[in-house]
Amino acid sequence: MNTLFPLLPFADDETPLSWAARQAAFHTRDRVTPFLNDIGIPLMELARGEESAVVRLCEKTAHDPAPVLRNTISAIGGRRYQLRGLEFAAEFTTGPITRICTFCLDEDRTGERYPDTAMRHRLIWRLAPVRTCPVHSVALRDLRSGKWDDIAHELQVMTALIDVERRAPDRARDVSPLQAYAMECLNAQPGPVWLDGQNIDQAVRATEMLGALEAFGPKLKASELTVDMWDAAGRAGWPIVSQGAPAIREYLLARIAVSGGKRATPRAAFGMLHAWLTGSRLSKDPGPIRDILRDVIIETIPLRKGHMLLGKLVKHPHLCSVASIAKAEGLDARTLRNVLKVAGLLKPEEVEQGSNRLVVDYTAAHDLIDVVKHAVPVARLSDMLGASRPLIAILIEIGQLHRVQDHRALESKVGKAVDGRGVEAILRFLETSFPTIHEAPEGFVHLSKSAEKSRARVKVILELMFLGHLKQVYRVDGEHGFAAVVVDPDEIKGLLESPPPGLAQDSYFLMD
Numbered sequence: 200m201n202t203l204f205p206l207l208p209f210a211d212d213e214t215p216l217s218w219a220a221r222q223a224a225f226h227t228r229d230r231v232t233p234f235l236n237d238i239g240i241p242l243m244e245l246a247r248g249e250e251s252a253v254v255r256l257c258e259k260t261a262h263d264p265a266p267v268l269r270n271t272i273s274a275i276g277g278r279r280y281q282l283r284g285l286e287f288a289a290e291f292t293t294g295p296i297t298r299i300c301t302f303c304l305d306e307d308r309t310g311e312r313y314p315d316t317a318m319r320h321r322l323i324w325r326l327a328p329v330r331t332c333p334v335h336s337v338a339l340r341d342l343r344s345g346k347w348d349d350i351a352h353e354l355q356v357m358t359a360l361i362d363v364e365r366r367a368p369d370r371a372r373d374v375s376p377l378q379a380y381a382m383e384c385l386n387a388q389p390g391p392v393w394l395d396g397q398n399i400d401q402a403v404r405a406t407e408m409l410g411a412l413e414a415f416g417p418k419l420k421a422s423e424l425t426v427d428m429w430d431a432a433g434r435a436g437w438p439i440v441s442q443g444a445p446a447i448r449e450y451l452l453a454r455i456a457v458s459g460g461k462r463a464t465p466r467a468a469f470g471m472l473h474a475w476l477t478g479s480r481l482s483k484d485p486g487p488i489r490d491i492l493r494d495v496i497i498e499t500i501p502l503r504k505g506h507m508l509l510g511k512l513v514k515h516p517h518l519c520s521v522a523s524i525a526k527a528e529g530l531d532a533r534t535l536r537n538v539l540k541v542a543g544l545l546k547p548e549e550v551e552q553g554s555n556r557l558v559v560d561y562t563a564a565h566d567l568i569d570v571v572k573h574a575v576p577v578a579r580l581s582d583m584l585g586a587s588r589p590l591i592a593i594l595i596e597i598g599q600l601h602r603v604q605d606h607r608a609l610e611s612k613v614g615k616a617v618d619g620r621g622v623e624a625i626l627r628f629l630e631t632s633f634p635t636i637h638e639a640p641e642g643f644v645h646l647s648k649s650a651e652k653s654r655a656r657v658k659v660i661l662e663l664m665f666l667g668h669l670k671q672v673y674r675v676d677g678e679h680g681f682a683a684v685v686v687d688p689d690e691i692k693g694l695l696e697s698p699p700p701g702l703a704q705d706s707y708f709l710m711d
């Protein structure tokens with residue numbers, strides 16, 4: 200293959216396209232597109248960072264491809280790119296905009312016989328968060344000619360635009376800490392842990408969005424920010440975001456506090472940060488900041504159970520209105536208000552207001568609501584369990600059933616009741632532990648009869664049963680619950696000759 204001679208070396212701060220444009224100027228005094236065409240490399244392939252295009256360009260010049268590939272931003276599909284092992288979305292690059300430092304370009308050209316062969320488009324200028332020249336400490340300039348081949352970033356044909364910028368006043372500023380972080384990432388330098396735990400574009404975007412809220416307040420929209428405002432946003436976000444998740448959380452909580460606390464809305468408190476993370480067009484994963492914001496909203500703002508919040512269903516809201524809890528739990532609002540009073544979450548005067556818009560800490564009321572929801576009146580238990588009233592009293596005594604009125608203040612609201620979840624558990628225990636039979640075997644009797652025959656207390660017999668010591672237990676067809684259960688009095692007697700551990704320490708036997 201014919202190689203181009205003499206070799207114009209690649210500079211380690213430039214892009215492959217920049218090198219190609221300089222070679223075009225050097226070898227042909229012409230533009231980059233015909234130059235690339237002549238050596239069989241489509242401009243688009245080089246602009247997309249295709250490795251084969253870069254390697255071919257290196258072969259044509261007998262140049263080591265390693266440093267050139269190291270500066271290649273490669274399209275990897277889905278509008279995503281890769282550079283030195285870092286992955287980012289298209290928005291992390293400047294796209295068709297050609298960003299420059301006029302001072303750097305002046306230095307390139309000074310003393311050069313052919314200035315066009317010396318003007319380098321720096322790799323870092325291709326990255327959106329790089330907005331300040333680290334050499335000259337001035338704001339970079341954005342050029343756009345609006346032509347199809349803007350993607351070539353060919354400085355050699357932009358000299359008129361560059362001259363306009365050279366005559367415009369400079370704006371001195373230091374590199375922002377966020378820009379410094381992004382540039383250090385390119386050199387594989389470690390940064391703050393929370394930021395390093397996500398993709399570089401997620402880290403930068405989270406910092407800028409949070410910083411925009413801090414710098415400009417919640418009313419501005421992202422589309423209203425200028426390049427300089429984004430730079431300022433990055434500076435404002437850095438001190439918070441670089442400290443990681445706890446500091447971000449604390450900042451977001453403070454935003455809620457100044458926006459009305461429980462009466463705040465996420466939109467009013469978090470502005471464009473919230474808009475960004477809720478956006479229906481949010482095609483890119485925003486990274487861990489979304490979960491931090493979500494948790495803060497759940498903890499501080501009333502929500503409905505089942506509400507869609509930042510892409511996920513709210514399963515366990517912390518703060519809820521009385522109305523939304525009543526709906527979620529299927530409870531009468533009046534009953535619920537009373538329960539909330541018992542839980543100490545509503546003041547008596549608030550209960551009297553009868554408002555369903557009052558907001559309470561759902562998590563604090565959750566257990567009590569559960570109890571009320573599952574309360575079963577004692578009067579219904581006989582039917583449900585096939586048990587006599589004395590038997591039910593024993594089930595409560597041995598802790599198989601729990602009275603709701605143990606929550607004393609609830610008594611007047613739900614009457615004498617037990618937690619119905621215990622009822623289900625007992626029925627399930629009987630059904631799964633003991634086989635059904637057609638007829639009770641010889642000598643087998645119902646519980647009360649077995650007490651009589653064995654002289655043991657029913658309480659002890661039930662304990663032996665629930666603890667699994669009593670093995671010969673059956674359920675007779677056609678009966679329900681305890682009414683179906685038959686046991687062997689002889690087995691009970693035998694067990695109580697040397698009582699197994701775990702029984703209540705009172706007398707095992709009936710008094711004569």
Ligand SMILES: [Zn+2]
Binds near residue numbers: 333
């Ligand atoms: Zn510069």
